Amino acid sequence: MHDRHIKFLLIMPAFALVTLTILYPLGYAVSVSFMDWRLSRSRAPTDFVGLQNYVRAFTDDPSFWNSMQVTIIFVLGSVLGAVFFALLIALLLSRQGTVYSITRSIVALPFAMSPALQGTSFRFFLNPEFGIFDRIIDKLLPFAASIDWLGSGFWAMTWLIITDIWNWAPFLSLMMIAGLLSIPKETLDAAAVDGASSWKRFWTIILPLLAPVLAITCVLKAIFSFKMFEYVYLLTGGGPGEKTSTMTFYAYRQGFVAYDMGYSSAVAVLLAVLLVFVSLVYFRLIFPKDGET
Amino acid sequence: MSLTRKQTEDLQMVLRGAAIALVITVFLGPILWIMLTAFKPLSDVYTMALFFEPTLDNFRQIFERPFFLGSKLTNSVIISTFTVLIGIPCALLAAYSFSRFPFRNKKLMFFGVLATQFVPPMVVILPIFLMFRTLGLLDTKIGMIWINLSIVLPFSIWMLKGFVDSIPVEMEEAALVDGASRFRVIKDIVLPVCVPGLFITGIFCFIFSWNDFLHALILTRKEAVTLPVTLGSFLTEEGERWELMAATGTIILLPMFAISYFIQRHFVHGATSGSDR
Numbered sequence: 001m002h003d004r005h006i007k008f009l010l011i012m013p014a015f016a017l018v019t020l021t022i023l024y025p026l027g028y029a030v031s032v033s034f035m036d037w038r039l040s041r042s043r044a045p046t047d048f049v050g051l052q053n054y055v056r057a058f059t060d061d062p063s064f065w066n067s068m069q070v071t072i073i074f075v076l077g078s079v080l081g082a083v084f085f086a087l088l089i090a091l092l093l094s095r096q097g098t099v100y101s102i103t104r105s106i107v108a109l110p111f112a113m114s115p116a117l118q119g120t121s122f123r124f125f126l127n128p129e130f131g132i133f134d135r136i137i138d139k140l141l142p143f144a145a146s147i148d149w150l151g152s153g154f155w156a157m158t159w160l161i162i163t164d165i166w167n168w169a170p171f172l173s174l175m176m177i178a179g180l181l182s183i184p185k186e187t188l189d190a191a192a193v194d195g196a197s198s199w200k201r202f203w204t205i206i207l208p209l210l211a212p213v214l215a216i217t218c219v220l221k222a223i224f225s226f227k228m229f230e231y232v233y234l235l236t237g238g239g240p241g242e243k244t245s246t247m248t249f250y251a252y253r254q255g256f257v258a259y260d261m262g263y264s265s266a267v268a269v270l271l272a273v274l275l276v277f278v279s280l281v282y283f284r285l286i287f288p289k290d291g292e293t
Numbered sequence: 294m295s296l297t298r299k300q301t302e303d304l305q306m307v308l309r310g311a312a313i314a315l316v317i318t319v320f321l322g323p324i325l326w327i328m329l330t331a332f333k334p335l336s337d338v339y340t341m342a343l344f345f346e347p348t349l350d351n352f353r354q355i356f357e358r359p360f361f362l363g364s365k366l367t368n369s370v371i372i373s374t375f376t377v378l379i380g381i382p383c384a385l386l387a388a389y390s391f392s393r394f395p396f397r398n399k400k401l402m403f404f405g406v407l408a409t410q411f412v413p414p415m416v417v418i419l420p421i422f423l424m425f426r427t428l429g430l431l432d433t434k435i436g437m438i439w440i441n442l443s444i445v446l447p448f449s450i451w452m453l454k455g456f457v458d459s460i461p462v463e464m465e466e467a468a469l470v471d472g473a474s475r476f477r478v479i480k481d482i483v484l485p486v487c488v489p490g491l492f493i494t495g496i497f498c499f500i501f502s503w504n505d506f507l508h509a510l511i512l513t514r515k516e517a518v519t520l521p522v523t524l525g526s527f528l529t530e531e532g533e534r535w536e537l538m539a540a541t542g543t544i545i546l547l548p549m550f551a552i553s554y555f556i557q558r559h560f561v562h563g564a565t566s567g568s569d570r
Contacts, residue, residue: 003394006475010390013383014446021443022409025420032419092312103313106321112549113324116506116521117542120528121327124535130339132326170320227413230506234525251415256511261419268416279411283404 026272033266039259053266064267066242067250070157071271074246075225077161078168082221083214085165086172091202093173094180104174111171119234122163126150153243156236160244163231168224172217179213180206212285219282226275247271324546330539338536351540362523362541369503369520371434376441376502377495383442384449385457385491389479391450392457393465409447414507422511432514440512441502449494456490457483496552503548520545 033053035045057064089107093100110118125133126149138145149155183206191201229248232238238245238253245253247267255264330338332347355362396402421440422431430436465478473481484491506521513522520541527538 003475007390007394007396010386014387014450017383017439017442018406018409018446021421021440022412022417025417025424026412028420028423029416089316092309092316099313103317106317109324109549110320112500112504112552114504114506114521114542114545114549116504116524117327117545118323120524120538121323121542123528124330124538125323125326132341135341166320166323223411227411227415229415233506233510248413248415255415255419265416265419268413268419271413272416275411275413279408282411283407287400287404 029265030269032261033269035262037261039261045262049262053263054270056263057266057270063242063245063250067245067247067267070242070244071226071246071248071274073157074161074164074228074244075222077157078164078225078228079218079221081161081165082168082172083218085169086176086217087210087214089169089173090176090180091206094177104177107170108174109170110167113167115167115230116234118163118167119231122159122166122231123150123235126159150236151240153240156240156244160231160236163235164225164228168221172221175217176210176213179210183209216282216285219278219285222278223275223282226271226278247274327539327542328546330536331543333536333539335536338539351536352544355537355540360523360526360537362520362544365518365520365523366544368434368437368517372437372441372517372519373499373502375434375438376445377498379438380442380445380449380498381491381495384446384453384494385484385487386479387446387450388453388457389483392454393462406447406450409443418508418511421508425512431512432516434517436512437509437517437519440508441505444505444508445498445501449498452494452497453487453490456487456494460486493555496555499548500552503545 032045034048034050036047036049036052037045093104093107122133125131128134128148128151134149147155149159187205188201191205196204227248228246229252232244232246232249233252236244238249248271251264251267251271254260254267258264329343331351332349333342333345334348334350337345354360391399391403391406425431425436428436430439460483465482468478468482469475504521505519509517509519509522513519523541524538524545527534527541
């Protein structure tokens, strides 16, 4: 067989599978978003309604606006928080030695942990009567004793973000450690000999060299923050009220609880559009200019 | 007050040690607490007790009526294993093709592979639900393997392409000149060299399908339910059975311990071997 055929034959299985499960459904979702379709009334889309679902989202649905705000707050909080803590952990652990490599293994655990398990167990830990997080915080900060963490909009969002940071900061820090360890030791030693304090070395040498990695981790984290579902579903249930109802969660509720497929698809498509913008930034960063990949 | 050089170094050591201890507590603590809770007798579940008479009662309960965790565990193992066994060969073939052959719009195609990772599952899940309903794949293991393959293939191709790229082509060219077929070349030359890459990619695939929650939540009901989805079933209107949740959680965690070690090594090993040079 000629190479020309072989190269397509080789990518065929993967390509067919991905097309069938991502590209085709994506197109279908976009088309459903222009339809009126209540699953409770009909097993198939009933009417073509044009942009009506989108118009409804923007002009006639405070819950949708709320979900957009919630999403943006969550994304900002979780991206900044996760990258900040990841950097701290990376600076601490980017050294050779057994203690450091064991600690890195431990730190890699949260990323491998099921998000569903994490959401459920953090809910358990935050229980105002017997949760371990609640007990510890009450000990350390007695004035916080009366707070029902998941019962207040502010604290529910804060814990949602903390939960997400707990999961992601370790993984992002491993990405950064790889970058940090590749900074030549001579450069840092030379600066130290010249009398630069560690604080100064951080700002003038480490941070600039790490900047590309930081940019990539920020955007990568943002993409995953937009898609996050498990923690809302299992930790806060979108509540209290709709205080933590992100767009992903809202689309889920509209589709699989209210059975309004057309509207659910419209919300999901709007989320996808937001993500496209963020992803474009990401690809700009990892494929700079027109270099061959 | 000025510290001697020795004192400054000691102080730094102590601070560093304290920081490491804090990091370990923060990230290991919650995981250990879940596992501890799993072995607690009911009377200790709602206390902070660190010492108690450990019991396997919670594990016994989740495998009995009405939870029957055994079948869900089997589902999870079968789905994740087959996702890896089917996904890795498909990904390797595609990665090889992307790495070795010229394509028109190669960059765009590769961009497309990666871009699928960024499609929110919530957008495509409804059409997939309908498609599965038509094909009779709702609530089946085959359906779940299929959906997991679509989750893991894009990043597997991406990861494996990196590994294939790093293999020098000269060896393959020599074999091809000697008349070996492409498939021979992949099997006898590329595959053996790629084993570490296949291994780490396989681990990632396993984690992602083992932990998948959203797809299993929507696409399974009874027959093909996986472990993560069962977690919610312990928290019902009738009562919240945290000790059973913790026992199930401990089972979900088991493969992770082995795996996190390899992930850490994958990231840092690559980096340190580079800096030695």
